[in-house]
Amino acid sequence: MTELEIDTPTGRQSSAPNGAENAEPRTTAPDGEVYSAAAAWYAEHWDPTISLAAWWERLADAGWAFPTWPVGFGGRGLSGAAAKQANRARVDAGAFGPPNGVATFLTAPTLLAYGTQDQLDRYMPGIVNGRDRWCQLFSEPGSGSDMAGLATRAERDGDEWVITGQKVWNSGAQFARYGILIARTDPAQPKHRGISYFLIDMEQPGVDVRPLREMTGDAAFNEVFLAEARVPDADRLGEPGEGWRVAMTTLSHERDPDNPGMGDGVAFGDIDLDTPVGAHASTIVAGVDGFSLAIGGGGPKLLERIVAEHGPSGLPATADPVARQRLMEILAQRRTSRWSSERATSAVKAGGQPGPEVSTLKLLGSHIARQVRDAGLDAMGADGMLWGEDAPHNGLFHAYSMFTPALSIAGGTDEVQRNIIGERVLGLPREPGEAEQRQKPWSELPRS
């Protein structure tokens, strides 16, 4: 059953067209040596009694937090294969994982790709040691799938930009110190070309965050109202008007279930950095909510526990040949997904940009999550309907199941991924009128 575990990121190089992450790996030792070096470090340094903040700092300083990232930014510039060994050593040592959330799986890879040295120096330390939480301010009430149609404005005022508009579905924005934001800087340009990308301070007048409650009972999402909020020009990521390209880099990482910035442990929600890390380690599964589990990819790990404990006539579910068959299907799809992810990474390393293959990964990811949900609920039987802390597995699988449908929507819906695959992989014609819309100034497009 250990094959189902997915809490050890495979590690991959970022798709950065510039910057330090393109440097040659600093460690060329064979995989076994990386495992030994990491295991020795964990044996000496893992301490469940220190605070979560202190542990994350220690992990980042040593470069074991995100092993594929550059030295000095929480990593060691390792290859994906070597990083896998390092992460395996962490799991074997029972040590708690690095921080996990928008900061690590979206902001960091985009910063590594497009950030200036000054931006990297200012923002990466707080990301890799988990002190700064981030949110993603992309979607708008009228622009979700058609994100390029967004209407939030950014107007230049001296050395600053003044931001006005509304964003929605912003995960964890109520806890975020900073946000990655796309806004329209030139309405006279066609919709994809007049957008710029910013790093915004969420703790300022003019940023109003209002939580939205979902059917899970949690409030993971928010509406964010921006009323003349300010961003220094030094916090623009990429050139003015280049925001769409930068945002596509962010989304390609969001759609990759093997993104190395997406680990186990805490993803969203409020985190007390001062509690001993051991308290969190004991709740790697139980302490997180359904959202974190689904987005962070911990579902198969929980399924592993469930099938070991539930099943026909009190036997583990694995005693049932039909259940075994379903588990093997999930395993096979996860393997295929990883290989596709590695193929995409190799293409990027060879000088390309993230391509439409990430859309197949995204589609497969939401499909696998539904299969994990169904296999788990079948194994649990009526227990699967129980929720709350007294329910089996702290009610977490129920929460995961409730959250699973959201995975077909987050990061671009399944339908939109199918459109991308149809147009860019299969060569099917684009939607009627789309070519014309892409050429017209955004200000002349019809809007509801």
Ligand SMILES: Cc1cc2nc3c(=O)[nH]c(=O)nc-3n(C[C@H](O)[C@H](O)[C@H](O)COP(=O)(O)OP(=O)(O)OC[C@H]3O[C@@H](n4cnc5c(N)ncnc54)[C@H](O)[C@@H]3O)c2cc1C
């Ligand atoms: C778990 C989760 C987390 C999220 N986190 C964030 C976040 O942190 N930050 C953020 O900015 N956003 C976030 N979102 C928002 C997400 O990106 C949008 O919900 C998504 O892009 C869809 O946009 P929409 O909700 O406006 O739906 P719409 O675009 O209005 O789509 C409605 C329906 O129409 C279909 N549809 C639309 N256009 C087409 C088309 N051309 N062809 C075929 N079908 C089409 C869609 O597939 C969908 O079924 C999150 C969403 C979820 C579920």
